[in-house]
Structures are given as C-alpha cells and as structure tokens.
Amino acid sequence: MDLNDIAFAQRQRLAYIDFCLLFRGHLTRTDLLNKFQVGLSAGSRDFAMYKELAPQNLLYDPARKAYLQSTKFVPLFEHDSRKTLTKLAHDISDGFDAVGDIHFPVEAPSQLNVPDIFIVARLVQAILNNKAASIIYTSLSSGSAAREIVPHSIVDNGLRWHVRAFDRKSQSFRDFVLTRISKVTVTDQGSQPGEQKIEDHQWVRMMPLHLVPHPHNVAQPTAIEMDYGMENGALKLNVRAAMAGYLLRRWNVDCTEEASLRGGEYQLYLENRQTLYGAENLAIAPGYAV
Structure with a gap:
C-alpha cells in the first residue's frame, strides 16, 4: 500500500x-x-x-x-x-x-550544521525515559572517544545544536555538539544522584541581563530600541547561566567594563556586566574579562 x-x-x-x-x-x-x-x-x-x-x-x-x-x-x-x-x-x-506542511514564503538563515535525525531521536529517548546514553564523541582537544552521559536538554545556541548532559568521565555538566556525536546507545541505567537536571547549577541559575543601545557605536539608539522591543531604553532578559555566553556572542553584545569595543556589529552593550559573575562559558562573550 x-x-x-x-x-x-x-x-x-x-x-x-x-x-x-x-x-x-x-x-x-x-x-x-x-x-x-x-x-x-x-x-x-x-x-x-x-x-x-x-x-x-x-x-x-x-x-x-x-x-x-x-x-x-x-x-x-x-x-x-x-x-x-x-x-x-x-x-x-x-x-x-x-x-507535508503548508509552505509559507519565509526563509530562515541556514545553521552551520544539521544533526543526524537518529542521533537526535536516541538522545531524546534517553531524556524522556531518564536514561544514560553511551556515545562516540569527537572533541577538538582529544579526538574521538567513547563517553557515557546523562542528557537532560537539547539546545539551540543560535549557531548549532547541542545536548546538555552530565558527563560521567569528567563528573560535570557539559555541552556536546550534536554533529560531533557519531553513535548513541541508550542504556538501561537511570540517572544517579547528582546527575539530574536540577543538579546542573549553571542550567538552573537564571541571570538577569540588561541590554542597552551601544553608547558609542549607535548614532540613533531609538532604532535599536525598536529592533529589540526595549522599554525605557533597555531590554531586560532572564537567561540561564549555561546559555548566557551563547546569547551574548550571537547578538554581539559588548561586555567590556566601559563599552570599549568599536565596530558596527556591536550595537548592544551589557549594562549590568556584574551579573555574569560565576557563569562558566564567558570566553565567547565579546570583550568579557574577569
């Protein structure tokens, strides 16, 4: 048929x-x-x-x-x-x-990569059924190796997709890029104490970000306020600490102390940079230094 x-x-x-x-x-x-x-x-x-x-x-x-x-x-x-x-x-x-969905005449920018649907499916199965997963992962530092993870969320960081998971090798919560995973086997093991999402402090912690038009790079701040739906000259967001660096990089937010980054790409400035204290993935936040 x-x-x-x-x-x-x-x-x-x-x-x-x-x-x-x-x-x-x-x-x-x-x-x-x-x-x-x-x-x-x-x-x-x-x-x-x-x-x-x-x-x-x-x-x-x-x-x-x-x-x-x-x-x-x-x-x-x-x-x-x-x-x-x-x-x-x-x-x-x-x-x-x-x-067959209705095709609307709207285009989105292409992402850097498209994950394998079967890799995604097995990770989602592991998450929904609260199971650990054995994966083959290729990292930039150590190449391909077997790892055992306990995944809890699939994440779009604006550039590519990754899975947030507890890594039993490093005994910490980490981000694993989906396209670097070549094999997934859902195990019969459930998560152990300390491996659940609620224990992922960088994920649970919500950080307030106050974004304003860049004080030096933007001649007409009203245009930026309209772009981002700002109220009273600022856009106030609550973002997971684990995701803060990705958002700040994607939007090219100047994270220096005195808004010192120059260039037309830096149209936003982080007004309350002290809020970033303790976040772990800030190496990618533009201009941020402890």
Missing part, C-alpha cells in the same frame, strides 16, 4: 505513531486517542494500518499496554532534522511535517 493512497487525516495519525516510536521509543493507544480525539475503533485501525505498512517497527508489550520501538525500526516517514528540532524546541511533537 502506498502512503499517498491513504487519507490525509489518517496519514497524520500514522506519522504521529512513527514520530513517537522514533523519539520516545513507545506509544499507547490512549496517547493516540487523546492526541486526535478519535474513537477506540479508529485508533485500532490506525495501529493495524501502521503494522501492515511497517511490521518490523513495533512490538506490543501486554504488561505496559504499549507499543514499543523494535530493534529493526526504520522510520516509515521522512522526518526532517531541522524542522523536527525546531518543533521540539517549541514543545511541538506531532511529526506532521513528514506528511
């Missing part, structure tokens, strides 16, 4: 089944019914149809009353990495882009 011969509404439900198996590793009939507000018989037909189209993709676990991703799973639909990551970042988990 060809997917294009199936009614669009049912294709959406099949894509949702496919998406959940890929990214969560499991799905119940109740999940499907609640998502689409369909009856029990319609839901049963959808699972039967999915199994007919991809019999190797799922197994039924009577104890959990859930369908599980099989070891032979191959996605029935093509899930675009960039669209899926963007949707996940906004808490949208439907898989609908795989059946």
